[in-house]
Amino acid sequence: MAELVGAVAVAGGGIAGIQSALDLADSGLKVYLIESTPSIGGVMAQLDKTFPTLDCSMCTLSPKLAEASRHPNIELLTYSEIKEISGTAGNFEVTVTRKATFVDPDKCTACELCLAKCPSKVLDEYNAGMSKRKAIYLPFPQAVPRVMTIDAEHCLYLTKGKCGNCKKVCENDAIDYEMKDRDEAINVGSVILSTGFTPFDPTELEQYHYEHPDVVTSLEFERLLSSSGPYVGHVKMANGETPKKIAWLQCIGSRNPEIGRPNCSAVCCMYATKEAMVAMEHDSELETTIFNIDVRAFGKGFEQFYQRAKNEKGTRFIRSRPSGVDIDPVTNQLSLRYEVEGSTETACEEFDMVVLSIGLTPSESSKKLAEIAGVSMDEYGNIATTIDAPMTTSVPGIFACGTIAAPKDIPDTVADASGAASKAHSILASERGTLVTERTYPPEKDVTEEEPRIGVVVCDCGINIASVVDVPAVVEYVNTLPHVVHAYEQTYACSTDSLDHIKDVIKEHNLNRVVVASCTPRTHEPLFQDTCRDAGLNPYLFELANIREHCSWVHQQEPDRATEKAKDIIRMSVARVALLDPLYTQKLDFNHGGLVIGGGVAGMTAALDIAEKGFTTHLIEREPELGGLLGTFTRLQDGRTTSEILDPMIAAVKSNPNLSVYTGTTLDEVEGAMGRFKGKLSDGTEIEFGSAIIATGANEFEPEGYFGYGSDNVITQSALEVKLDEGTVDATNVVMIQCAGGRNDERPYCSRVCCTTAMKNAIRLKEEDPERNIYVLYRDIRTYGVWEELYTRARELGVLFMRYTEDDEPVVADGTVTITDKLLNDTKFEIATDLVVLSAPLVAPDGVEDTAMLFKVPVDSNRFFLEAHIKLRPVDFATDGVFLAGCSQAPKLVDESISQASAAASRACSILAKEQLETSGVISVVDEDVCIGCGRCIEVCPYGAPELKEVEVVTEEITYITRKSEIDPAICKGCGSCAAECPTGAITSRHFTTKQISAVIDAFAFADGSIEEVA
Amino acid sequence: MAEFEPRIVMFCCNWCSYAGADLAGVGRLQYPTNTRVIRVMCSSRIQPTFILQALKDGADGVLVTGCHIGDCHYIDGNVHTEERMENVVDAMKHLGLEGRVHLEWVSASEGPKFRDTVTEFVEQIKALGPSPLRAE
DSSP: OOOOOSEEEEEOOSHHHHHHHHHHHHTTOEEEEEOSSSSSOTGGGGOSEETTTTEEHHHHHHHHHHHHHHOTTEEEEOSEEEEEEEEETTEEEEEEEEOOOSBOTTTOOOOOHHHHHOOOEEEOTTTTTSSEEESEEOSSTTOSSOOOEEOTTTOHHHHHSOOOHHHHHOTTOOBOTTOOOEEEEEEESEEEEOOOEEEOOGGGOGGGOTTSTTEEEHHHHHHHHSTTSTTTTOOOOTTSOOOSEEEEEEEETSSBGGGTBOSOOSSHHHHHHHHHHHHHHHOTTOEEEEEESSOOOOSTTHHHHHHIIIIISOOEEEEOOOSOEEEOTTTOOEEEEEEOTTSSOEEEEEESEEEEEEOEEEOHHHHHHHHHHTOOBOTTSSBOOOSSOTTBOSSTTEEEOGGGTSOOOHHHHHHHHHHHHHHHHHHTGGGTTSSOOOOOOOOOOOOTTSOOOEEEEEEOTTTTTTTTSOHHHHHHHHTTSTTEEEEEEESOTTSHHHHHHHHHHHHHTTOSEEEEEESOHHHHHHHHHHHHHHTTOOGGGEEEEEOIIIIITTOTTOHHHHHHHHHHHHHHHHHHHHHOOOOOOOEEOOOOOEEEEOOSHHHHHHHHHHHHTTOOEEEEESSSSSOGGGGGOOBOTTSOBHHHHHHHHHHHHHHOTTEEEEETOOEEEEESOTTOEEEEETTSOEEEESEEEEOOOOEEOOOTTSTTBTBTTEEEHHHHHHHHHHTOOOOSEEEEESSTTOSSSSSOSOOSSHHHHHHHHHHHHHHHOTTOEEEEEESOOOOOGGGHHHHHHHHHTTOEEEEOBTTBOOEEETTEEEEEEGGGTTEEEEEEOSEEEEOOOEEOOTTHHHHHHHHTOOBOTTSOBOOSBTTTBTTBOSSTTEEEOGGGTSOOOHHHHHHHHHHHHHHHHHHHTSSSEEOOSSOEEEOTTTOOOOOHHHHHOSSOOEEEEEEEEEOSSOEEEEEEEEEOTTTOOOOOHHHHHOSSSOEEETTSOHHHHHHHHHHHHOTTSOOOOOO | OOOOOOOEEEEEETTTHHHHHHHHHHTTOOOOSOEEEEEESSGGGOOHHHHHHHHHTTOSEEEEEEOOTTOOTTSSHHHHHHHHHHHHHHHHHHTTOTTSEEEEEOOTTOHHHHHHHHHHHHHHHHHHOSOTTOOO
């Protein structure tokens, strides 16, 4: 067997690839993140808000972009594509084509001088072609890496040999027209494919008249809504007016067998609802209408979001699929003709704008990549995986995640991505840490006893700052400020030679504090901090004064005032830096074991994934047997028996030497925090672990009181499956009723799995006896994603579908079911039946509150556990070191539970794999002498970092026991809320101390520069 | 006499409103020069005494910004900010400083909102005139 290589190639730099890369890099594996465009970020970077919480997409994504770009174990290969893969699992050689960017990334500072001079205008992909960019460009403001790329196809110099402007204006000589594409070979142990999807191109569906300027795709509409979009967030029609009525047409390029795209794209119903809601937030007069077949609001919080749009915001949901968009030949007015549900009539309605909710299609580049990798694809062009191994491709060592395998939303993609990382990590566990490089720095200089000696670099940023701010005047002023030893002007403070110069200046002037006045700390602080460390200074003795984004760029017409403001900003920064303290992280030993609660398919997968990586793992199940919810069903959607996947899994769990299984046991007590949990089991066993995963699952609801449940011939889907397995279904007329006890006031959520389960069982009933009559009574059919094929198959087999509404439910009597069919003009039917099958929702089991209490983690109003962030942290709790997976988070299908379970294991192992836990330097600490033990810090801390501890106070007169707050440095995240709340000033929020912030406020006030000594 | 130019202290949280200010810059959205930003990790770090100090030091107004509720990088830090600022804004009414302290949520993608927030607050303070606490 070839030698294992502790590195992974991740193809695709969207949110999936980024998440896989971060998990693996945190676990001590080297990662090459390969992205074909000039920046990582993918489609999520183009979205305005995300459903169902309407969070700003860029706000949640951009910290991940920055993290990926800074991670010492991640090498970004942007503008690059995989050309060839050879080798076997554990040792692949991957040939990567690095496309020529014609810009030297080491020299380019993204100063944008070239942008102004480039004469070639190109449709801007980031704004979905609705605005123009230059041939030399940064794809979007938050792009990572922050370097320019020349689009060779549109560059005048490269195509015609003319122009050359960018090279002329570039002051860093970064432009290199001679640059060529080149191949680079990388050696990795595993490959993850995560190149995502392509939005469906609606041009081929001529009936929708996409060529009309006011017929836009949903992605274009996303850009229209975005405040960084082409019209800064104002939705406009082609004539410049604001639309009053907008319609969304669902399933454009989805659920359409005629064009070879029969499946559901899984995300469009919700993004359309989101877009309608956000558009109405922008313009309260706006009327929004969503034309749909079924509203597929199946995920966590989706149904409630849909109800809110419909009932509170007034979005109309019309259940009809207009056959096309009509355009008035004279006025160009858009209108839609549609069938009115519940009648035979057709209506025609005018709209100002029509949004086509385009589906997710496999991209050509993904297909090409699949061919290069040699992995199997399904008939639709998705990478083929199975229910029990949803991230595993047909080639060992090559994994897939995200929409490359099937359409899915962001949280499912993120879970998949962590899951794929877990699989890659498992085969390379022995190689952790072998290929990562630790940066070394010179010994740090002790400055604690020294007076501040401050150096200030004022950056011109080419002309970005210097064309507005009078930099020489600023430098002259700064040189007069207290403690400033040396201030100087620099054309580009961030260029490599300037950074070297800063190091020289630190040594030459014996500086112990540095201020760089240039751009935003959000992108450049780590770079300059690193420079300080290279010169022997603690990185926290540095401050960035932002005189570009916050000054020269926003006051271009007021150079005098901008110059005064720049002086103020730097004066405030100097006052701050003078009082900054060196900060240090603390390294702590910890327990490298895992704990999993719940022995269902999610819990067992999670436990196996941790144990496979070499960590001891405890798996606790309160029932006497492993298997969980899946054990109560008999078949999977692909026709296999559930025991086909459960039996080998149970055997693997029982035989893994790293795994201890405790069945018929509960976890009764937990204390401690990440890295040092201690627990006590019901049998008295005491265990220790560093990280925990909650996978306590869900149960099928007993639908007492619904549709005659309890009578002999009224059963649930799980009971039907058992009967089908026994061959004891003695019925020719079977009625299934969906949402039996779900989507109502008691359980307002959609249970996600029931429609797919009903289709699976309807097909089984028909296949067992084609003469049977099967009726499915439903509200919406939510066979999302690829499971649409089961719905199609059921219809082909002759299963009959009738739609009911919540306010007019079917009535089950002895031997009959009566329904008013909404599909057939409210016709009332009485169906003779000998078996009624209720699709009851999954509900959280007893005891979730107890588990929640043990780990101090939240549950939502439906008693499912509440993750840290519904989009980007789907398996994390806000509490460090505790994760969740499977139906404990919300109802989900088996493959989704397995993906989440591997994801939770990956997240847990990225902690367990560390040698020591490192605390942050920017945290809060308590001065015990000042603390009065009031506990207000505990009330405001979002993480439970402070704790009141009993201490013995000994004075000369008296010895007594009192309570004092203590902040756990391993838990604190440094937000500083406790310091603001503390009534006695006992808490110091390091790096943002009251003294430091007060000094900045005082420096603001003393505009003449006569700063009084604050210290 | 030259028009009154207010001096305003602005607090921004690192994750949302400071990023929103950066985005306004990237978009070259022009706004008045009167504000001076103090960056904190979370708006919940801003203790009421900072605002009092800024006013005492001669600021004509204090603008506090943070992530929208639900977007907080620290889960719900901004909920505490909201509570504290309600109290501060209320106290200002009783101190004859009404309208000089304002709280606004600005996300990392809201460059235009950042510009508008600053522009409107500067207008508001201009209308109020110099702070009575300002030493002339």
